[in-house]
Amino acid sequence: MRRFVFALSLFGAALLAANGLTADEPKKTDAKLTKKDLGKMMKDAHHGAKSPHARTAAELKKDAPDWEEITKDVKAFVAMGEAFQKVNLNYTSPAKYIESTTALSKAAGGKDKKAATEAFTGLTKSCASCHFYGGAPGGLEK
Ligand code: HEC
Numbered sequence: 001m002r003r004f005v006f007a008l009s010l011f012g013a014a015l016l017a018a019n020g021l022t023a024d025e026p027k028k029t030d031a032k033l034t035k036k037d038l039g040k041m042m043k044d045a046h047h048g049a050k051s052p053h054a055r056t057a058a059e060l061k062k063d064a065p066d067w068e069e070i071t072k073d074v075k076a077f078v079a080m081g082e083a084f085q086k087v088n089l090n091y092t093s094p095a096k097y098i099e100s101t102t103a104l105s106k107a108a109g110g111k112d113k114k115a116a117t118e119a120f121t122g123l124t125k126s127c128a129s130c131h132f133y134g135g136a137p138g139g140l141e142k
Pocket of ligand 1 (some may be wrong): 035036038039040042043046047054085089091093094095097123124126127128129130131
């Protein structure tokens, strides 16, 4: 019987711990992202020939960019900008990235290629506020 009680109280402690975990969970998804989450979004948005970043670059080189595609891809940058605000980026500011994204979104809405190209150049330059080319986190290179 003693042993049974002991086991029960252990079980109770485990339950408490589990409750503690679930109580923390909404915080994680609502307010906080980890660097790892951010890294994944970064990769999805910017890395590779099929990424929104590469697609937008390709579209803007065309005489008649596919504005619908650009508008779709800009959403990935907007989501990225929102994600920045949920991570403690103690070393850098996402302001330039977000500013450029907003400008790009507006330019895409107005199908303004000149403004879109400028905004996109700004967006691409903004990577450097957080990434150092040559020695970047995750081996980013040009
Ligand atoms: C406000 C800061 C910030 C800006 C601006 C920014 N990044 Fe990032 N990026 C990060 C952080 C933080 C990570 C996650 C790094 C880590 O895993 O510690 C990351 C990760 C990445 C990764 C994934 C690396 C890997 O191998 O896991 C890629 C690719 C990337 N960024 C590309 C870009 C590009 C391209 C731009 C510009 C269009 C950009 N980033 C702008 C902060 C930023």
